[in-house]
Amino acid sequence: MMYYEDLELNQSKISEQTHEVTAEEIKEFAGQWDPVPFHLDEDIAKASPMGGLFASSLHTVAIGTRLGHSMINGEIAMLAGLGWDELRFPKPVMVGDVLRCKSEIVDKRVSNSKPDRGIVVTQMTVTNQNEEVVATYKFTNMVFRKPA
Template sequence: MNEDLDRPQGRWFEELPVGTVIRHRVRRTLTESDNILFTTLTMNPQPLHLDFEAAAQSEFGQPLVNSMLTLSLLVGLSVHELSVGTLVANLGLTDVAFPKPVFHGDTIHAESEVVESRESRSRPTQGVVTVEHRAYTQRGELVAQCRRTMLLRRRPD
C-alpha cells in the first residue's frame, strides 16, 4: 500500500495552526460564458451581469462578474490544497466583502489564512478551523474575501 496515495490531499486539523497562510497554486480566468451560465443557473436577473447595453451605461462601462460566482470561485480555489478528503462539513461563511469588481477576462488567484483553530468539544476525532479566504486579480487587486469555518478530520493515530 502506498501511503502517499492513501493520504487525503487536504490538510488535517493539526496541519492548520493559527497564522498559517496558504497561497493557492490553481488560478482561474473568468469568462463571459462562465458569468452568463452562473447568473442564469442561479436565477439572478441583474442587468449588470446579463445585459451588455445596460452594463455599458453603468459606472463600470461593462458587465460585472456575478459576485456570487466570485465567492464560489474563491472558496473552490482553496479546496484542492486545504480540505479535499479532510473536510467533514462547512459550518459557515461570514464577513463576505467585495472591495473591487471583477470583469470578464480577469484571472483570479487566492490565499487562505488560518485565523482560528480549536479541537471539537463534541467530536474528539475532529477540529474546527476558521480561515480568511482572499481573492486577487492578475493586477493584484483584492476583489473578494470571506471567513469560512470548517469541521475537519484530525490526523488518525
C-alpha cells in the same frame, strides 16, 4: 492526509491555479443563479457604474471556492462546512480578470461536543491579475483529528 493537528495558525497558501473570467461565463452563471440585467446584458452593464459586464458576487465566491479546493486537493480530513462570515466584495470582477486565491488559518480549536474533531477558521482572499482584492471571507470547517 492532513488532520486538525497538522494545520497551524497563520499557515497560508496561494493557489497555483488561476481562473480567467469570460463574458460567456458571467452570462451563463448569472442566467442560472443571479439573473440581474447588468450581469446578462453588455449594453446595460456598460451604462452601470462598473462600465462593463461584471460577475455577480455569487459567481465570485464560487470561483474563490473552486480555487480554494485546488489548493488542498482533498488532502485535508474535512468533514463539514459550518459557516461563512465577513463576506466582502471591495472591487468587481470584470471580463478578462484572472483570479487567484490565498488562504490563511486564523483560528482553530478542538470541538467541545465532538473531541475527535477540530474547528478551523480560514481567511480567504481572492485577487485579480493586478493583485487587487475582489473578495474576502472567512469560512469555518469541521476537520477530523488524527486517529488515536
